[in-house]
Amino acid sequence: MRMYEISKEPIDIQVVINKVVQREAGAITTFIGTVRELTHGKKTLFLIYEAYEAMAVKKLEQIGLEIEQRWEGSRVAITHRVGRLDITDVAVVIAVSTPHRVDAYEANRYAIERIKEIVPIWKKEHWEDGESWMGNQLETVAYPSGKPEAGDLDE
Amino acid sequence: MNKVLFFAHLRDVVGEEFLLLDASGKTVAEFKAELSTKYDLPRMETVMTAINEEFASNDEVIRDGDEIAFIPPVSGG
Numbered sequence: 001m002r003m004y005e006i007s008k009e010p011i012d013i014q015v016v017i018n019k020v021v022q023r024e025a026g027a028i029t030t031f032i033g034t035v036r037e038l039t040h041g042k043k044t045l046f047l048i049y050e051a052y053e054a055m056a057v058k059k060l061e062q063i064g065l066e067i068e069q070r071w072e073g074s075r076v077a078i079t080h081r082v083g084r085l086d087i088t089d090v091a092v093v094i095a096v097s098t099p100h101r102v103d104a105y106e107a108n109r110y111a112i113e114r115i116k117e118i119v120p121i122w123k124k125e126h127w128e129d130g131e132s133w134m135g136n137q138l139e140t141v142a143y144p145s146g147k148p149e150a151g152d153l154d155e
Numbered sequence: 156m157n158k159v160l161f162f163a164h165l166r167d168v169v170g171e172e173f174l175l176l177d178a179s180g181k182t183v184a185e186f187k188a189e190l191s192t193k194y195d196l197p198r199m200e201t202v203m204t205a206i207n208e209e210f211a212s213n214d215e216v217i218r219d220g221d222e223i224a225f226i227p228p229v230s231g232g
Contacts, residue, residue, distance in 0.1 A: 033232050049231070052162055052224055055208040056231075080231055092232055112232055120205070120224070121231030122163040133163040135201065135228035 004060035005079045006053045006121075016093040019077035025097035027104035031112055033092035035085045045126045049082045049091065052120035056080070059119040063111055067096065070110070071103040078111060080121055091123075157217060159190075160224040165202070169194050178223060184213035186223070202227050 003019055017030055035047055064076040080092045094111045098104040115121075124133050157178040161169045178186045183204045191199045203226040204211050210226075217223060 050162060051231070052160065052205070052208075052226070055205055055224065058208055115232045116229065118210075118229070119231050120162065120226050120229055122227065123230045124163070133167075133227070134230040 003077045004057050004064060006051050006056050007079050007081050008083050009081075011079050011081055011090050011093050013090065013093050016077050016079050017095045020075040020095045020097040022075055022097055024073055024099055025075070025104075026099050027101035028095060028097040029101075029104040029108040031092070031094040031108050032090055033112065035087050035089045035091055037087045039125075042127060044087065045128060046087070047085045047091075047126065048124040049080075049085060050122050050124070051080070051082045053082075055120050060115070062118070063114045066114070067107045067110060071096075071098055071107045074098045074103060074107050076107070076111065078115070080115070080119070082121070157220070158222045160222065162225065163227045165196055165225050165227055168196055177219075178217045178221070179219040181217050182213065183211050183215050183217065183223075186217060187213070187225070190225075198227075 001019055013030065013032060017028060020028055035044070037044055060078045064078065067074050067076050075097045077095045078092070081090065085091055092115065094108055096104050096108040096111065098107060122133055124131055156175050158173050159176050159178065160173045161171065166172060187199055187204060190196060205224040205226055206215060206217065206221050208222070
């Protein structure tokens with residue numbers, strides 16, 4: 001079973017959830033990232049997601065490993081979509097199971113924040129009057145050493 | 156030779172998904188500067204580099220056959 005995937009097809013949410021089912025779990029949290037129409041009042045028509053697929057899968061695996069080390073007994077599955085996505089389409093699904101619910105919420109939040117830091121996936125927003133590749137949301141990140149530092153990566 | 160991959164806005168500027176170039180013996184910083192000048196690549200200070208699918212420091216030396224990728228600020232999720 002592949003726990004970390006980049007998909008050109010629509011994501012089947014239940015399939016991702018099923019991957020983390022375990023007898024030891026008391027909770028499964030699911031994060032579903034969807035395509036929003038309005039960002040600061042600007043209307044998006046559709047998005048194109050592009051990935052460096054081989055590395056993206058490795059980085060998703062790394063995130064899963066970090067979570068399994070930090071939250072004992074956790075199990076993680078992540079699928080990220082690429083290609084053209086319309087408004088309300090599902091871009092990413094993260095499922096985390098843990099023995100207790102607090103850990104399941106925390107670990108899932110950690111996963112999405114880490115995806116936004118280290119997984120080589122990019123989105124291009126298309127508007128009525130143009131298009132642009134989006135950088136990190138703050139548009140302020142620079143990497144003096146050329147790669148993310150340990151300090152940048154922790155919450 | 157080295158396969159050099161470009162993504163997002165860098166791919167639009169270069170006009171290719173990848174180029175085959177000889178980067179062996181150069182540091183990441185040297186190679187980045189060279190390409191930046193040659194293709195007039197914008198905002199390279201925000202661009203990370205990967206060697207063989209792992210993030211690499213600016214002072215890492217590229218070897219023959221390494222796959223190099225330039226990683227603009229990511230926006231997945």
